[in-house]
Amino acid sequence: MIIYEKAPAKINLMLDVLHKRNDGFHEVEMVMTMVDLADRLTLQETETNRITLSSQSGYIPLDDKNLAVRAARLLRQRFGIQRGVHMVLEKRIPVAAGLAGGSSDAAAALRGLNRLWELGLSISELEELGAELGSDVPFCVSGGTALATGRGEKLEKIPSPPHSWVILAKPPINVSTADVYGNLKAAEIQQHPSASAMQAALEQGSFTDVCGTLGNVLEDVTLKLYPGVARLKQVMESLGADGVLMSGSGPTVFGLVNKEEKARRICNGLRGFCEEVYAVRTLG
Structure with missing residues (x-):
């Protein structure tokens, strides 16, 4: 079985920082929306129990430094999965660009593995898992347009901008x-x-x-x-x-x-x- 997931880029229509929190993060208030520039993630189950990643891009790590790999490991550990997966990441979103490319890749891995491994998790459950990986991952799980607060993980869906x-x-x-x-x-x-x-x-x-x-x-x-x-x-x-x-x-x-x-x-x-x-x- 092969699963395909798109991982769109996001932009911040507004981003405010209110104060630094006791946990070291900053309290933020952001409006984020997605745009039609996307990476593509292909997931295929393997006969081994390994998690592997390949990509045509020479600018991203392919090991545990990659958020998509960490997303797969998080799901395996949390739900006791013994199956392996090979992920192929076609990068189109620029790296280290402020467009949440890595976070969107992780979100695509969560969604795709939820289907591949038949975990039956809801979007809100995937968002909670995503928050363990990074502040932008919960938004990238569900997409659309949202007001994000906290450190970015608390989401309220709002209307998307006019088509432009x-x-x-x-x-x-x-x-x-x-x-x-x-x-x-x-x-x-x-x-x-x-x-x-x-x-x-x-x-x-x-x-x-x-x-x-x-x-x-x-x-x-x-x-x-x-x-x-x-x-x-x-x-x-x-x-x-x-x-x-x-x-x-x-x-x-x-x-x-x-x-x-x-x-x-x-x-x-x-x-x-x-x-x-x-x-x-x-x-x-």
Whole structure:
């Protein structure tokens, strides 16, 4: 039996950090949605009891450092599974890009192995398991659009943004999420984006209001550490994207556009500045 799972990328329409918690994590408030740029995970049961992973990408670990492998090990240990699996990961989402590629791969592994091993787990149960692997994994399990609180694992489903084009541009640098949060001084944040305003814009289905309420408090940190990200954001704004924001801890910058012709034009304008550029759609 062979199982196929898509693992879409996510973007943060807004990301706020409220304070640092006693457990070392940060209390966050985020609105996340998925876009039509996805990895593909193929899972096939093997005659051995080993968990193995292969990929065409030379930029990802294939051992226990990979979240998809850790997801498989978590399920096996938690439910006493003795069967093995080989996973083939076709990477399309840029690595270390702020697009939750690794978290989405782990979520795809949880969903796929739930089917392959006939565990009968509900989405909410898979989300709980995902929270043990990473803060973005629960959202990636169920997808759609959500308001995420806590450290990102508490989810409230909200309306998805109006169908639009999303230009994703990743500069040739990798950003450490731990470094960004380590340099963030939550108590000194002057301006907080509004989750309620973003939620209202989504409920009204207003593309203009969604663009007007984009916000990410991590930008101040990442843009200072990596000036190239600030420059990329300026270039995308100058090319006419309707709303521009850094996703997650970066370095990927995305632009929202409601017309395909403009999206193609902005992509062409960015290609001389940045090699990894994608024009994709929002996923409802």
